[in-house]
Amino acid sequence: MMNNDKKANQSIQCTVDQxxxxxxxxxxxxxxxIKVGTHEANPTVEExxxxESFQVKQ
Known part of the structure; x- marks a missing residue:
């Protein structure tokens, strides 16, 4: 979904420009x-x- 008129949501900071x-x-x-999830059974650190809302830029 391409949207050239993106409005910044100042409640969600993000540095992933991809x-x-x-x-x-x-x-x-x-x-x-956004939806935040984990890829670990027992997450213990931010990594x-x-x-989970990430979509690669087209």
Whole structure:
């Protein structure tokens, strides 16, 4: 989903500029909300968490 009129959601900071929802000139996400999950059975550090709303930029 390509959206050139992305509005920064200042409640969701993000530095992953490879994501479709990243606001290019700002370190924010353009989604209203995101889903955070994990790839570990027992997460203990931040590296175990993932933004499950991530979509690779087209």
């Amino acid at each position: 994501c479709e929802y990243h606001c290019q000139n700002q370190d924010y996400c353009s989604l209203d909300c 175990c968490t993932d933004c």
